[in-house]
Amino acid sequence: MRRLLDFLVGKRHWFLFLLLEAISFIFIYRNNAYQQSVMLSTANMASARIVSFTGAVTSYLKLQDKNKALVERNGQLEIEVLRLRRQVEAMTADTTVFRGFISNENERLFPYNVVAAKVVNNSVMYLSNYITIDKGRNDGIKPDMGVISESGVVGIVSKVSDHYAVVIPLLNPKFRLSCKVLGSSYFGSMSWDGRSARYAKLDELPRHVEFKEGDIIVTSGFSAIFPEGIMVGNVSSFERQRNDNFYSLTVQLATDFHHLSNVMVIRNYHQEEQTQLEQEAKIND
Numbered sequence: 001m002r003r004l005l006d007f008l009v010g011k012r013h014w015f016l017f018l019l020l021e022a023i024s025f026i027f028i029y030r031n032n033a034y035q036q037s038v039m040l041s042t043a044n045m046a047s048a049r050i051v052s053f054t055g056a057v058t059s060y061l062k063l064q065d066k067n068k069a070l071v072e073r074n075g076q077l078e079i080e081v082l083r084l085r086r087q088v089e090a091m092t093a094d095t096t097v098f099r100g101f102i103s104n105e106n107e108r109l110f111p112y113n114v115v116a117a118k119v120v121n122n123s124v125m126y127l128s129n130y131i132t133i134d135k136g137r138n139d140g141i142k143p144d145m146g147v148i149s150e151s152g153v154v155g156i157v158s159k160v161s162d163h164y165a166v167v168i169p170l171l172n173p174k175f176r177l178s179c180k181v182l183g184s185s186y187f188g189s190m191s192w193d194g195r196s197a198r199y200a201k202l203d204e205l206p207r208h209v210e211f212k213e214g215d216i217i218v219t220s221g222f223s224a225i226f227p228e229g230i231m232v233g234n235v236s237s238f239e240r241q242r243n244d245n246f247y248s249l250t251v252q253l254a255t256d257f258h259h260l261s262n263v264m265v266i267r268n269y270h271q272e273e274q275t276q277l278e279q280e281a282k283i284n285d
């Protein structure tokens with residue numbers, strides 16, 4: 001307290017100067033219309049700039065939440081498109097399946113949903129790459145769930161904790177994906193050769209399958225992980241395998257793993273039932 005009083009006493013001439021300056025400005029402002037208008041205009045401009053800056057900062061801070069909501073909405077719409085496509089195919093095959101538009105039958109025909117997540121760690125430079133997302137066991141995420149982006153397939157959930165999950169992406173030789181050329185029922189196996197983060201190989205595609213460069217590659221649906229029709233990439237080039245009965249395709253991946261930030265985890269409500277039944281069949285074989 002003593003130091004504060006000494007400081008105030010030592011700087012008293014400055015405080016007196018500031019007080020007199022303030023009084024002078026008050027007299028100038030009250031007695032001169034021109035100075036009043038200038039000061040009001042300056043104050044309004046400063047206030048407008050502060051409000052504009054504050055609004056820009058607030059808007060920027062809200063972008064993350066808006067972007068997350070958009071990603072989740074896009075995922076829901078994509079799942080809805082695939083669901084409607086499955087319903088149309090079912091009704092085309094059998095007109096008695098018109099009841100498919102009822103909710104419980106709807107889930108039976110297409111039992112998928114998505115959970116939006118954010119990528120918190122990612123690698124593309126190694127032979128075996130991994131991705132970490134910010135959703136885990138508490139969000140309903142389990143191992144062997146499929147992961148997609150707004151562009152296409154990303155990978156499969158490998159390990160899960162309460163709040164995080166590790167994904168094995170397409171850029172990992174451990175991950176093999178059943179794919180087909182859009183419009184064809186013949187499928188092959190896709191894997192990564194460790195060369196470029198933009199390309200993968202689709203092998204074991206029968207020789208009599210018709211396709212050309214630029215054709216779309218999608219998931220075959222022959223698993224409990226990914227529904228049929230999820231975008232994977234486009235045919236970049238192709239060649240015959242050593243076995244002349246099959247083609248080997250180079251596919252340009254739809255997902256750009258270098259700029260991956262938002263993903264969606266696919267939840268199949270019938271996955272455990274299907275997987276358990278298939279495992280039992282293999283054990284009894």
